[in-house]
Amino acid sequence: MYVAVKGGERAIENAHAWLAEERRGDVTVPELSVAQIREQMHLAVSRVMAEGSLYDPDLAALAIKQSRGDLxxxxxLIRAYRTTLPRFGASRPVETAGMACIRRVSATFKDAPGGQVLGPTFDYTHRLLDFALAAEGEVPPAPEAAPAAGPVPHITGFLNREGLIQQEHPFEATPPDLTREPLETPADRALRLQALARGDEGFILGLGYSTQRGYAKNHAFVAELRIGAVEVALDIPELGFAVTIAExxxxxxxxxxxxxxxxxEPPQFTRGYGLAFGMAxxxxxxxxxxxxxLRWRELGEDFVGAPAQDEEFVLYHCDSIQATGFVEHIKLPHYVDFQAELELVRRMRREATAAQAEAQAMKEAAE
Structure with missing residues (x-):
């Protein structure tokens, strides 16, 4: 047993060394730096920060490099590192109405107050490979563009004026913290949104698509999509007021x-909401x-059995880390378990063969 353990350790060390070699790739090609990943793979960095629940572009870029691009x-890696960090307090809710928007579009109002800002988007590209990028030349500078000046009001606020949209009430109690308390259902909306923000993008995308195909009887319009910088403020008890600590x-x-x-409730519009770190x-x-x-119950709607309506299904399966752990653990050694299964199947086959032989013998005797 001791020899087997030592042999296993040596094999694991060799696997780690091989992984490092594969990560580096051809040494004649310049090594990819963390700064390059942070600046040129911004969307990947944003996803890692959002689903890792930690806003730090440098650490997210490092994690992408270490993982060979496996997001x-x-x-x-980011979630594991996050558990080592001390917590100093909770910030105030960010004021997204005061966001310095670099992108702000509405699919419901053409002449949205505050204007539409297309920003950096793939929406209007032709989805053709740009072979100029393979030449790795300098990119022509974009026209000068500044974030929208001053606070930009939310589009839904204009529906509020006519009472055409359901009123949202502030969450009075301290929201539960999914990173410190295990998820339990039924969950309130604050907890559900935390789980969705940390959820796997592909899984959430598939569920969202299912609602558009009729599996939740909801047809949505994007009232507003905005990307930009917001201030994070923390109350300082010694000072008696809040201080901006980050953007x-x-x-x-x-x-x-x-x-x-x-x-x-009268006929009206209702809302869906999403918020995530970075460009997402x-x-x-x-x-x-x-x-x-997921709001069908609070709105008094019927449950039609759609996957996206099933709170337990959505919240317990959207987390990519938990899903990965359960799926990938089956590739690890299960020798004892399998031997038990193997012996069970052999015994069942012997019993089935004996039963068939006995039945055949009884049939022959009856004839």
Whole structure:
């Protein structure tokens, strides 16, 4: 047993060394730096920060490099590192109405107050490979563009004026912290949104798409999608007021859905909501779609059995790290378990063969 353990350790060390060699690749090609990943793979960095629940572009870029571009592995690294960090306090809710927007579009109002800002987007590209990038030449500078000046009001605020959209009430109690307390269902909306923000983008996207195909009876419009910088403020008890401690980039989406009304609510629009670190518009749109689908109970709607309406299914399966752990653990040694299964199948086959032989003998005797 001791020899086997030592042999296993040596094999693991060799696997680690081989992994490092594969990570580096051809040594005649310049090594990719953390700064290059941070600046040129911004969307990947944003996803790792969002699903890793830690806003730090440098650490996210390092995790991407260490994981050889496997974003789920990078998210795992960031989550593991996050558990080692002390917590000094909780910030005030960020004021997204005061966001310095670099992108702000609405699919519901063409002439949105504050204007539409297309920003850096793939929406209008032709999805053709740009072979000029392979030449690795200098990119022509973009025209000078500044974030939207001053606070930019939320589009849904204009629907509020006519009472056409369901009123949102502030969350009075301290929201539960999913990173410190295990998830339990039923969960309130604050906890659900935390889980969705940390959820795997592909999984949330699939669920959001399912709602558009009729699996939750919701047809959404993007009232507003915005990307920009917001200030993070922390209350300092010794000072008696809040102090801005950071400025972070976030993406926010609000959707509006038609609602025919219930016994207690008139016909009106209802909302779906998504917010994530960095540039993550596909993620937050999907979040908003799933958030709205999960609100069926509080809005008095019927449960039609759609996957996106099933809170337990959505929240327990959207986490890529938990899913990875359960799926990938089956590739690790299960020798004892399998030998037990193997012996069980052999015994069942022997019993089945004996039963067949006995039945055949009885049949022959009867003839």
């Amino acid at each position: 789920i592995e990078a998210i795992f 972070i980039e976030v993406t926010e989406c609000e959707t509006v859905n038609q609602f025919k009304g219930s016994k207690v 518009e596909r993620k937050v749109i999907s979040m908003a779609l799933v958030d709205r689908a």
